[in-house]
Amino acid sequence: MVTVGIPRALLYYQYYPMWKVFLEKLGAEVVVSLPTNKSILNSGVTRGVQDTCLPVKVFFGHVVSLADKCDFMFVPAVTSLGKKSYNCSKLIGLPNMARALIPECPPILDPEINYEKGRYNLYRNIYEVGRHFTCNPFKLKKAVEEAWASNLDYRNKMSDEGITHFQAIDCKPPPDVKSSSLTIAVIGHPYIIYDEYVSHRLISWLQKMEVKVVTPEMVSQEELDAATRRLVGVPHWSFEPEIIGAGEYYLETGVDGIIIVAAFGCGPDSMMLGMVQHRAKEFEIPLLPLSLDEHSSEGGLLTRLEAFLDMVRRRKRVCV
16 A cells, blocks of 8 residues: 655644545555654754744654655645735745755655636646546545545534644543633644644643633634734735734634744744734733744743733733
């Protein structure tokens, strides 16, 4: 059986169920890299160039860890997910960077996902990948349909039940929290807030501190898009709804505080998260900005987290 590796990084957190169903329905065996650890991060850092951001370095580390464990590597080039809306240039060029920087990487399956080029181009690219596994067009069509249904179920499960990526994948219920607990929105890319090594277990620490955590994935796509349009009109980045839209939505619904998490040196994030900070001041809602890189420590994050939560609790008692 042909094995296909999926690095546990970047867009994995948004699309893994869909990718897994698609590849398995075609008859492939899916191999996923281990959760990020020190060895994986260090391996990725040695492959990245000076301007490479932390999430991409982590991705390279995951590719290296899978290189000898699979026949193909699945690395889609996600260019655009909406009209005149584009992804980060590093994500667009990810397959080519992996080929150049990781020569031991097996052949890469890199369908381009670009809504700007139309539906025909999208289907053609997906079918090109499918031909590595089957020549049966009906089997390929069924795999595409079931994969898309899986993606919708995954997305709706998180928004309808108010659960995180971990709980949706592992089918675990959300943790019990007291009705008097703080509600804190954690805003950022899924590949940062859900990678426990990169985020230093931010969500886990908040839940241990009896905080109800809400994330962008717990809001429906329609509500995220509507909140984005109210603030900025037509988005220029494909990921604006998960940051600007989520920030605006949670500010309007009245959470107790917001934590925004970004990778150090990310230009698009600095602009979008800056907009969320500005809006938080207008709503008078406490906000904690966190900038992470490979040198960030869990101890430093915990100190800032505890101080922020103490401040939010005191503010809530005064307001009551």
